[in-house]
Amino acid sequence: MSSIYEKYDLKQVINASGRMTILGVSTPRQDVVDAVEYGLNHFFEVKDLVNKTGAYIAGLLNAEDAVIVSCASAGIAQSVAAVIVKDDANLLVNLHATQLTVPDEIVLPKGHNVNFGAPVGTMVALGGGKVVEAGYANECSAAQLEACITPRTAAILYIKSHHSVQKSILSVEQAAVVARKHNLPLIVDAAAEEDLFCYYQMGADLVIYSGAKAIEGPTSGLVVGRKQAVEWVKLQSAGIGRAMKVGKEGILGLTQAIESYLALEKTTGQQMVEKMTPFIDNLNTLNGISARVVWDSAGRDIARTEISFDESIVGRRTTDIVESLKTGDIAIYFRGYRANEGKIEVDVRSVTAPQLETIYLCIKNLFTGEGNA
Known part of the structure; x- marks a missing residue:
């Protein structure tokens, strides 16, 4: 039988926004x-x-x-x-x-x-x-x-x-x-x-x-x-x-x-940092884009990747970038609360290392004309 995605003509989703209701929240053990x-x-x-x-x-x-x-x-x-x-x-x-x-x-x-x-x-x-x-x-x-x-x-x-x-x-x-x-x-x-x-x-x-x-x-x-x-x-x-x-x-x-x-032992913020470090390093090779570790604003032990876009260099508004990544062949969702400031966040708790690589390539491809991976 075809997958659920195929059966109902649904997009596959990479959830880089965290435990969000609009994406089904989490995947139980x-x-x-x-x-x-x-x-x-x-x-x-x-x-x-x-x-x-x-x-x-x-x-x-x-x-x-x-x-x-x-x-x-x-x-x-x-x-x-x-x-x-x-x-x-x-x-x-x-x-x-x-x-x-x-x-x-x-x-x-x-x-x-x-x-x-x-x-x-x-x-x-x-x-x-x-x-x-x-x-x-x-x-x-x-x-x-x-x-x-x-x-x-x-x-x-x-x-x-x-x-x-x-x-x-x-x-x-x-x-x-x-x-x-x-x-x-x-x-x-x-x-x-x-x-x-x-x-x-x-x-x-x-x-x-x-x-x-x-x-x-x-x-x-x-x-x-x-x-x-x-x-x-x-x-x-x-x-x-x-x-x-x-x-x-x-x-x-x-x-x-x-x-x-x-x-169960909880994943620590430091473990999240280790997971996202190669991803951050890759993003920092892209012109007009910078990435760094930020911590949860409400004080939880959650580390995230903050991606900043210099809109004068990349030539696109950050809100448009977020929308493009949502509407690609794979729907990629970020924490976009500060997109109006040129910043988005990646929550890595529900993202695998291969998915982080996909996110990086999709961002890179937006500015090289190769499309969403």
Whole structure:
């Protein structure tokens, strides 16, 4: 039988942009695939499966409880709904049609109100919440966060992400102090983060992770936190969570992925540097192009290649270069957040050495007229 690419006339993709949803995020290990297959081929009492896998994961993470959801975005929406609805049975099924009299404002730093592929505000609204921005786009202190708290505040939301503004923003620990002072839950969206322990330990009541990013599980999400708050999230399976349900295969796949993730040795940033060094050396032979190692802006141990184009020499805008490499015979995707500045980044975590050579040749060929490799 022809490959899936041939069957559906799909392009092969080189993912040099990282664990990105638009490219399918990651490629799970075989033990995760086996767990997914087992889930697909067996029946379970789903509520029991949810509760017991959640308890198992919580034990692994030294937390009070956990629940697997369909994705990190669903985790945000259901966590917001959870802290608004709590255990109100009538509001649970009428959140969409009720004029709320309970607190429904979700306070977050203005620099955290980002678009990660969809707006944070959309997820908050799906959960029945209203975003209240604290501070400014380039600054939010604990005092500025606290100043936005009113009797209508339902929770504080903190987005731990490279998408968020990093400078002059209070830490998770500082946000937790404010939350405790006002007896409010703190929700931390840590979708792509690699540390599954620290944010809960810092004082968050609910911490949300993508199952398919750092953990390299199936499409799924994890919410870990305080038992009462997690129980409220679980109740949302009869509310807005019904439209975001995760299958038995996803539950078992992510549970196995978390267990393996905690046991396996992680690839270090220095190992990434070693992997990309020949690639950088090759790029630096090209006229008008320079490359160097840069480190993750959110502080993770992730090294990437930054490629800078001198547009006056190469004769093309960097945004056009990025588009050309996406639309070639092989679709090559980069981290293009700074393409307007003439810079792109290559994330090597999901790229093989031969693929790095292909990327180099495709960039080189753009300026020699030989086309995409």
